[in-house]
Amino acid sequence: MPNRLELTGITKQFPGVLANDHVSFAVKPGEIHALLGENGAGKSTLVKMIYGIMQPDAGEIRWNGEPVVVANPKAARKLGIGMVFQHFSLFEALTVLENIALGMDAKIPSRELESRIREVMETYGLALDPHRTVATLSVGERQRIEIVRALLLNPQLLIMDEPTSVLTPQEVEQLFTVLRKLAAEGCSILYISHKLHEIKALCDTATILRGGKLVDTCDPKQETSRSMAEKMIGAGLKDIVKAEGRTFGPPKLVVNKLSTIKTGHFDVAVDNVSFTVRAGEILGVAGVAGNGQNALLDALSGELIGDDREAITIDGFGIGLMNTTERRRRGLCAVPEERNGHAAVGDFSLSDNSVLTARDRLGMVVLGLINSGAAKTYTGKVIADFAVKALGPASTAGSLSGGNLQKYIMGREILQKPTVLVVSQPTWGVDAGAAAAIHQALVDLAAAGSAIVVISQDLDELRALCDTLAVINMGRLSAARPVKEFSVEEIGLLMGGVHGSMETA
Amino acid sequence: MDLTIAILVTVVGASTPILIAALGELVVERSGVLNLGVEGMMLLGAIAGFVVQFHTGNHYLALLCGAAAGMAASLIFGFLTLSLSANQTATGLALTIFGTGFSALAGASYSARPVALMSPIFPDLATHPVLRVLFGYSFPAYFALFMVFAIWFFLKKTRAGLILRAVGENDLSAHSIGYSVIQVRYFAVMFGGAMAGVAGACFPLTLTPQWAEGMTAGRGWIAVALVVFASWRPFRLLGGAYLFGLVMTMELYAKAGGGPLSAIPSELWAALPYIATIAVLVLISLRRDASTNAPACLGKPFMPSN
Numbered sequence A: 001m002p003n004r005l006e007l008t009g010i011t012k013q014f015p016g017v018l019a020n021d022h023v024s025f026a027v028k029p030g031e032i033h034a035l036l037g038e039n040g041a042g043k044s045t046l047v048k049m050i051y052g053i054m055q056p057d058a059g060e061i062r063w064n065g066e067p068v069v070v071a072n073p074k075a076a077r078k079l080g081i082g083m084v085f086q087h088f089s090l091f092e093a094l095t096v097l098e099n100i101a102l103g104m105d106a107k108i109p110s111r112e113l114e115s116r117i118r119e120v121m122e123t124y125g126l127a128l129d130p131h132r133t134v135a136t137l138s139v140g141e142r143q144r145i146e147i148v149r150a151l152l153l154n155p156q157l158l159i160m161d162e163p164t165s166v167l168t169p170q171e172v173e174q175l176f177t178v179l180r181k182l183a184a185e186g187c188s189i190l191y192i193s194h195k196l197h198e199i200k201a202l203c204d205t206a207t208i209l210r211g212g213k214l215v216d217t218c219d220p221k222q223e224t225s226r227s228m229a230e231k232m233i234g235a236g237l238k239d240i241v242k243a244e245g246r247t248f249g250p251p252k253l254v255v256n257k258l259s260t261i262k263t264g265h266f267d268v269a270v271d272n273v274s275f276t277v278r279a280g281e282i283l284g285v286a287g288v289a290g291n292g293q294n295a296l297l298d299a300l301s302g303e304l305i306g307d308d309r310e311a312i313t314i315d316g317f318g319i320g321l322m323n324t325t326e327r328r329r330r331g332l333c334a335v336p337e338e339r340n341g342h343a344a345v346g347d348f349s350l351s352d353n354s355v356l357t358a359r360d361r362l363g364m365v366v367l368g369l370i371n372s373g374a375a376k377t378y379t380g381k382v383i384a385d386f387a388v389k390a391l392g393p394a395s396t397a398g399s400l401s402g403g404n405l406q407k408y409i410m411g412r413e414i415l416q417k418p419t420v421l422v423v424s425q426p427t428w429g430v431d432a433g434a435a436a437a438i439h440q441a442l443v444d445l446a447a448a449g450s451a452i453v454v455i456s457q458d459l460d461e462l463r464a465l466c467d468t469l470a471v472i473n474m475g476r477l478s479a480a481r482p483v484k485e486f487s488v489e490e491i492g493l494l495m496g497g498v499h500g501s502m503e504t505a
Numbered sequence B: 001m002d003l004t005i006a007i008l009v010t011v012v013g014a015s016t017p018i019l020i021a022a023l024g025e026l027v028v029e030r031s032g033v034l035n036l037g038v039e040g041m042m043l044l045g046a047i048a049g050f051v052v053q054f055h056t057g058n059h060y061l062a063l064l065c066g067a068a069a070g071m072a073a074s075l076i077f078g079f080l081t082l083s084l085s086a087n088q089t090a091t092g093l094a095l096t097i098f099g100t101g102f103s104a105l106a107g108a109s110y111s112a113r114p115v116a117l118m119s120p121i122f123p124d125l126a127t128h129p130v131l132r133v134l135f136g137y138s139f140p141a142y143f144a145l146f147m148v149f150a151i152w153f154f155l156k157k158t159r160a161g162l163i164l165r166a167v168g169e170n171d172l173s174a175h176s177i178g179y180s181v182i183q184v185r186y187f188a189v190m191f192g193g194a195m196a197g198v199a200g201a202c203f204p205l206t207l208t209p210q211w212a213e214g215m216t217a218g219r220g221w222i223a224v225a226l227v228v229f230a231s232w233r234p235f236r237l238l239g240g241a242y243l244f245g246l247v248m249t250m251e252l253y254a255k256a257g258g259g260p261l262s263a264i265p266s267e268l269w270a271a272l273p274y275i276a277t278i279a280v281l282v283l284i285s286l287r288r289d290a291s292t293n294a295p296a297c298l299g300k301p302f303m304p305s306n
């Protein structure tokens, strides 16, 4: 049987970047094939050429053994190639049905289309109401639209570009069930992700790209996450360097009986939370998403202002009633989970984004006028120190890929040398090499005497990074203890809400 | 009674050009393009329609040529904003200035030369004292009503309409699915230009049977505003256009010294459509769903990443 898809010498040049450099690999029928690589390795570019959104400068694409030119996405769909995009190409103001109809090339009466959609949803266990407006749907539901849309065409190859970066663990599990079922029916899947444990759980083969070049094709089940990460970054993965036997200084951030009020329907409020972080200490907050992490971050950053001045203190000074700007002046910087639109303004230049959070601490505003030279210099330093792939301080935040924006935001806060830094998901969507760099920068910041709170769902990250750990569940925080004293099982139990005697320990 | 009938007939006549122009602009904006050149395209349509009517005496040919003139002007706009990604607001304003100037130049030798108005399409019923409310109009009034329904049907029920809405909602996504954003927008802009041209031609052909400089008198701007008030929905546009027509007719009657209406100075009546414009704008912005109904890509040039 011929290969479903075979690429030979695919090359794509952008101004200044060779995005793909003679990439060759093959995907067999029914195979789940991973495409791995750091941010900017050229994965999205490669699949866009397979789907006909871009044309390769050189190289050949063979489809079921035959050489083809995929002129546009329509031609791709005609061949039997479906794609689910990294950024969903949905129309918010239109209904699910209208969105799917737009993706169909043949004109199908809407009643017939609806019954076919229901059939696909039934077969693969994808629940959706066809008449809902997309604007009202969750991210997971939106992705389901894309998947249904692709499946309606009975594809022989389904391309998924980082499908899980926005999903909850439960949604990821559901997605994998669908993908395995599809593969069993003979549909090939080309799966792009950063998450190596997902690749190991799901994929039969992995092709690794680095700087546009193919570096290896391997069997992920035979590899360790570490060995694949090292192939991606082309060097040994650096372990976090922590001085042994560090001692902590005096308490910097003291949180005492902090509670918030529920703001939205889906929010979980923080309930009577107390903890202390000392100079030089990194406190990890573990927990399943949606257990009050957002409220905790907002309450600490000053986006949610409480009514007790002493509920949060820095160096003994009560900041509970201060807003974000005043808290920043006092030395507390925070990085929310959502990068674009919350931690950064997409349409602003990186330089202007730096002014937004660093203006007071670094004197970027003098007599109400922005010192754009200072902002530019500082942004340039962030870009250089954190290896942000951007043209320069003048690039807009929205033009950066997710991982690069995350590096910029982390760098912007860390280089301000805050007394207290609170971060949520510091390495979300960032590749292994960059994640290691961010971890090291956090450890170095702590070593210089800052107190750090890391809120994350990634247990491996927390165990490697933190000195002490606490678990949040339904808005309540367990007592913080040295991370070494926790077993994985114990953390799991705490995350599931079994507090037991731990709370008083 | 007679006065009421007379007023209603005048209202429909005065509303028709606004409605036609606004319907065109509605389609343009639904595709994500903001063309502020409606007033200019109307004036070009008006002069073209007048000149053709003056020389041939054929009203339908005159309307058609008005449409062609508006469409030609919209093609310039389309080329600048769609092919060259020029700023839509600035280009639209320039188009209005161009249309005003060019029509004045072309019409300089035609001023104060009367032509015949279009006759009603049901001549027998048009003289009936009551039924003329329904049957007393010439072709454009019925054309406008038909287009309200046709555009509603097109946008809501046809695949082409769905694609047009999709392009206005999220141009990058439409592009990535494989629709030609620029092509769809060209069609929309040309349709809008043709409608504005017809609307302009209505002035010398159905309202005042001669050419006068700037004879559309800002109605193109009211059409643009109406699209927003109607939150981009054709049937609301119909109601809005007749409402504005009513207010403008009141002004005419007040000027003519028609009974109780003249208690309010005619200058105030003249200002009323614009005051109403502001009032409606405020009301609309207080209501959430109307403002969120705006096409998400309205006014933004399409810049695909490759």
Ligand SMILES: Nc1ncnc2c1ncn2[C@@H]1O[C@H](COP(=O)(O)OP(=O)(O)O)[C@@H](O)[C@H]1O
Binding pocket: A014, A015, A017, A018, A019, A037, A038, A039, A040, A041, A042, A043, A044, A045, A046, A389, A401, B305, B306
């Ligand atoms: N349309 C484009 N124009 C110019 N450069 C691009 C474009 N798309 C991607 N690139 C560049 O090509 C490289 C590969 O990008 P991409 O394929 O998106 O990487 P990945 O998906 O692996 O993160 C990056 O350096 C990126 O900046």
Ligand SMILES: [Mg+2]
Binding pocket: A043, A044, A045, A086, A161
């Ligand atoms: Mg990508």
